Amino acid sequence: MQSRIVLECAEGHSILEMPRRLRITADTVRTWRRRFIERGLDGLCDELRPGVPRKITDADVQRFIVRTLEERPRDATHWSTRSMAAATNMSQSTVSRV
Structure with a gap:
């Protein structure tokens, strides 16, 4: 989904238009767009989640x-x-x- 958001931003689609079409929130669009702008392709990887680290590897x-x-x-x-x-x-x- 992250790559789809970034590709649609590159095509010029509005941040307000994408959530309706992709059925996600505008905050999600902003988050992935910001990560891509700041870190490029590395920004499209999920970050560690808050809380206790996994015990099972x-x-x-x-x-x-x-x-x-x-x-x-x-x-x-x-x-x-x-x-x-x-x-x-x-x-x-x-x-x-x-």
């Missing part, structure tokens, strides 16, 4: 996915959140979020 997520697709638990036909949590030493709620 991308590697953890990848490990869950690979394990789900390539392995089967003992004595079962598929992984449950409980069996995956036990196998990976993570909480059931963490497995559910993944």
Whole structure:
């Protein structure tokens, strides 16, 4: 969406016209336009969000996915959140979020 906003700005579309057509807020248009003006293409990447940093890494997520697709638990036909949590030493709620 960010690139679409920047491209439409480059084509001369109004900041007030784009929100209606793209179904976003005018503040969103202004934010991405400002980021692009200040930082170029690097400005189109999402910034870190406020709050506590993630505890589960991308590697953890990848490990869950690979394990789900390539392995089967003992004595079962598929992984449950409980069996995956036990196998990976993570909480059931963490497995559910993944």
